[in-house]
Amino acid sequence: MKNNLLSFLIFLACATATQLLSQRVAAQTTASAGMTLDQLKAVKAIKIANLDKDTYLKSGAFILDRYEERPAYVFNYTDGITRKIYLYKVFSAADTKDLGLLAIYQNTKTNEIKPFVIPGASADRTAWDAYIDDLKYVGEKEPGLMSTLTFVLSREMAGLLEGGGGKTDEGGAKKKEEYNFCFAPDAPVTLPDGSAKAISAITAGDVVLGYNAGTKSVAPTRVTRVDIHESDSFALTAVWLTPANEMTANGRGTLATPILFEATANHPVLTDAGRKALGDVQAGALLFHIENGKTVPYRVIRTEQAVRSVKTVYNLATEAGAYLVGETVVLDK
Known part of the structure; x- marks a missing residue:
């Protein structure tokens, strides 16, 4: 009983x-x-x-x-x-x-x-x-x-x-930190033909290059929504990447030029340990770069918080759930 x-x-x-x-x-x-x-x-x-x-x-x-x-x-x-x-x-x-x-x-x-x-x-x-x-x-x-x-x-x-989760201002609008899943206006989004287009020029219905984490392959995907947020200042986090499987890019013993990747600290990226916010990515971690349609691991050699700030940020929602910025795999919010 x-x-x-x-x-x-x-x-x-x-x-x-x-x-x-x-x-x-x-x-x-x-x-x-x-x-x-x-x-x-x-x-x-x-x-x-x-x-x-x-x-x-x-x-x-x-x-x-x-x-x-x-x-x-x-x-x-x-x-x-x-x-x-x-x-x-x-x-x-x-x-x-x-x-x-x-x-x-x-x-x-x-x-x-x-x-x-x-x-x-x-x-x-x-x-x-x-x-x-x-x-x-x-x-x-x-x-x-x-x-x-x-x-x-x-x-x-x-x-x-107690007020945790879904934080809002007094008027009911989401606080600025809830928008920290975004890119600067000049972030280059990779298109299916390999060219790039600034994220600020992308509109809903456009087709970009998407990524399937299960098959580790790329394919065109449609943009279902573009999020745009404005404020006095959005801080960007930066990481510098180099190919993980080769020490040089020209075969003559010189180091490959690092690639700069920027986003707000909370934007999710695909790493060798799974989904992570960019601000949590540390030196030594692997992100994924697309070269000639193939997934290539790139190692983070340096990170910097608040490397610069912008007043407007953008994010895409895609049918694939992932797309490429500067040929680096990023995840939808």
């Missing part, structure tokens, strides 16, 4: 924390959409190859982005089993509207993975019914799952109530 009561209370706490978290996230999101039951099933079926490295990926009609860049929540219980919870935000790839959250539970002893798709507050009732069913009929069968999930959702909800 006591065990049944405890299970019910945990289930109730998890459901309540979920509802409050989804409402709070939706209230702080400028573009949201109601998740359908079919969308919930499709998101639940997405397979993530490496949960620790794949913090951002596009799969079919959806984009998964690690919630607030959080690492996995790790729980070490007295039964000796380590349990983890990974939390992703779910967006529609077509229009980048927020659909909800994906919580992935992992039992590291059995390597069993159990996904829980948490609909946004405006989702269809059938989608919410499916999530509640998963809590009841999947969550309760795995010891430790419900308590870990409840803790994670409650912890995130507490952070939001």
Whole structure:
């Protein structure tokens, strides 16, 4: 009787924390959409190859982005089993509207993975019914799952109530740091024919050269949206890159001329360790450059924060989820 009561209370706490978290996230999101039951099933079926490295990926009609860049929540219980919870935000790839959250539970002893798709507050009732069913009929069968999930959702909800995540000014507009996923107006975006065009001249509907991280190949992709932000000052972070597999460019023993790459500190780039904000990239890390259609690793030899500032910054959203700036692979926001 006591065990049944405890299970019910945990289930109730998890459901309540979920509802409050989804409402709070939706209230702080400028573009949201109601998740359908079919969308919930499709998101639940997405397979993530490496949960620790794949913090951002596009799969079919959806984009998964690690919630607030959080690492996995790790729980070490007295039964000796380590349990983890990974939390992703779910967006529609077509229009980048927020659909909800994906919580992935992992039992590291059995390597069993159990996904829980948490609909946004405006989702269809059938989608919410499916999530509640998963809590009841999947969550309760795995010891430790419900308590870990409840803790994670409650912890995130507490952070939001304290003002964390989706920071806004008094008028409700996003603060400037929320725009730090951008490039200077003169950033050269690589086009399918190999030429370049300033990002400030790119418009929605243009075709640029995109990148598929799974196949490590490039292909044309369409720009679905151009974000433009203005302020008194946006600081740019700089890294200098040289080919990782060769010490010289001319075969005569002289060092290759480093390539300068700039973006705001929070803009995500693809590194050998997965998705990283440019400001977190350190000397020695590998970024990826495209030469003659092939992916070539380039090593970071120097970094500098706030190398210069600009008043207007730009970012692209593409169908591929990644594009090239100065022939270096960058990821959509």
